[in-house]
Amino acid sequence: MSAVGTEVDTHDDHHHGPARGIGRWLFTTNHKDIGTLYLFFSLIMFLIGGSMALLIRAELFQPGLQLIEPGFFNQMTTLHGLIMVFGAVMPAFVGLANWMIPIMIGAPDMALPRMNNWSFWILPFAFAMLLSSLFMEGGAPNFGWTFYAPLSTTYAPPSVTYFVFGVHMMGISSIMGAINIIATITNMRAPGMTWMKLPLFVWTWLITAFLLLAVMPVLAGVVTMVLTDVHFGTSFFNAAGGGDPVLFQHVFWFFGHPEVYIMILPAFGIVSHIIPTFARKPLFGYASMVYATASIAVLSFTVWAHHMFTVGIPLAGELFFMYATMAIAVPTGVKVFNWMATMWRGSITFETPMLFALAFVVLFTIGGLSGLMLAIAPSDFQYHDTYFVVAHFHYVLVPGAVFGIMAGVYFWLPKWTGHVLDERAGRRHFWLSFIGVNLTFFPMHFIGLAGMPRRIPDYALQFADFNMVASIGAFLFGFSQLLFVWNVISNIRKGRQATDQVWEGAQGLEWELSSPPPYHSFSEPPKVN
């Protein structure tokens, strides 16, 4: 230990390029390097989680049990959810935040660069631990990503203990990341970058960071109670000791509902950059976008029990959570209408990022509307725990969050690499994904309304046709993502030199830097007018 970093490096690293070799990535304090690490990590997790989804869809291709054991099926649904939420979507947004926020606000780097590195490097270890549970006695966690008690307590496999500590590690990573983003945005803005001039991606991330700080500790609390219930004899979620399994759901969803906004607000920010760029018009209703995002965040703390309408909560609770949930449609509607008004009479062109952004607006809105259907407590009694719910949250997460991320990656990739995007390849990826995603998830609405339960490896014969369609769509979507990998890697390797502005209508500090930007952008703060 003594040889490590005991001397002080008295010059700050501003005028250096990146270090050489693997050390660059292991020891880096540079926001761009850390952003890149996050994005590649998230891509790998996306492919792993996606393979699990394909295994699920392969099993569901036909009724009856064909490929995998029901127990393993449960492990797949659990790990697929956990990996996509904590390993793919969240780190991708943190990666984009790392890359873009310091550049967008004219800062030299993130506020706390060493802690930034730590936030990232915890994740590979946490997920290695989670995935190693697949090879343990009793198998990987099999209780669903929502780990409801008593499935995760009384009936849990031994790997639940590793799951608990893995979630703790992810939580530590997220909390440090959120603190860093808050410190960066509140303290590192260039002179003249006042609050109401902040780019929307920065605003949405600031609000997201507050959500993370408020709910990740609650997740830590609930997994801790699971741990003590399993191993130390407590009875938080066991009515025999005076506890309550429903209590688990309350605490979990107090985390879980803001969590779904954590996964969508940054995408709102990205889309709010892309649509004005390709409509060649300033964003309609900037201030209302900021207030709408903040309202969604505040409301997200008052709606959690809409996930629990059928569990047996008092009537007053059902009513309160039903109306509070519907209220979220108001600020969300403001956003959707603002995007539409931005495009109204614009000179729109349809480059790849814009295609993804437009698909985001349309398909996310479909997911939002099915969410409103689910918000109506009496209707939810019919939909609860069916494929309708699966269709709903995949519409907001896949063509919502994931398309938002992909739109952002295609939008900023030329800036990062300095190479113009191959439009043909980008569009090919878009259309295959767009068709694949709808083929996969749209039929799930129908089989859900008809009563097919989620998280079951077998189903009744009348659901066979739509399941087959969904499985074909899933494989189409899944394999199309290899095109995405190809597009990103070939853009990194070669391409025509991009201009600083990259896209004709692009505005903001990030487009004033060279493409690619220098390793240390803005050692001197830019002047913002």
Added chain:
Amino acid sequence: MSESHSAYYVPAQSRWPIFASVALAFLGYGAATFINSLSGDTPASYGVFLLIAGMTLLTLILFGWFGNVITESRAGLYSGQLDRSFRIGMVWFIFSEVMFFAAFFGTLFYVRTLAVPWLGGEGDKGVSQMLWPQFTAAWPLMETPDNTLFPGPKATVSPWHIPLFNTMLLVSSSVTVTLAHHALLRNDRKRLKQWLAATIALGIIFIGFQAYEYAEAYHELGLTLNAGIYGATFFILTGFHGLHVTLGTLILFIILMRVMRGHFDPQKHFAFEAASWYWHFVDVVWVGLFLFVYVL
């Protein structure tokens, strides 16, 4: 945004974070393996070694990492703007800690006002009485619904003995740490050391009394983790608070060591302030505990 950006210190590459990640992985994997071996699920004995190795490594790394930060700070590399980043970081870290405790306080309130009364047949979901028809709701819950699986406590801790005394200890320790801060601002190093030492002493006495109370709860009152929901909420709240007091005392002790070495001056002493904020937070949580866990 008064200072210019060019003064913002962006550290060079650092080895600490990746090593800290490895240490944390040892700690997590070791803890899980160790805890599983306690329940006999996996007989693996290496868990405890991995856990200890992880904790030791993490401690060493944090010493080295903070050591780096202290040396850089004393070398004058940190601007006022960086100081603000630290302050913002600490404030929001404490906020996340508040939310951690909020989860357990929320659990306590839910159980007391809804879950236990429902099990006793009251209110909207009183139908759950049918599960254990002989059960009567009460708080503290001395008889659990299944009293053989979760034998309720024979008695609970009286708030007016040790807990009241502990409240006085912690509240006065908040005062002493503030007095130490005032002494630091006056550059009165002697008083600074005395008040800081007094704060640490109060913290240690508090932990001692808590340990004594736990021993008594386990051996005489039958108040254990297994004693139904009263025991569970009692120990999770007081236990995590106790851990935080221990951590806070350690932090204050390190601050005292730094004071002894002549660190901090009336203008620049962020670490001292951060430690005292943390201490006040721990104190406020205790007041909540005293009211809702012990008294009411």
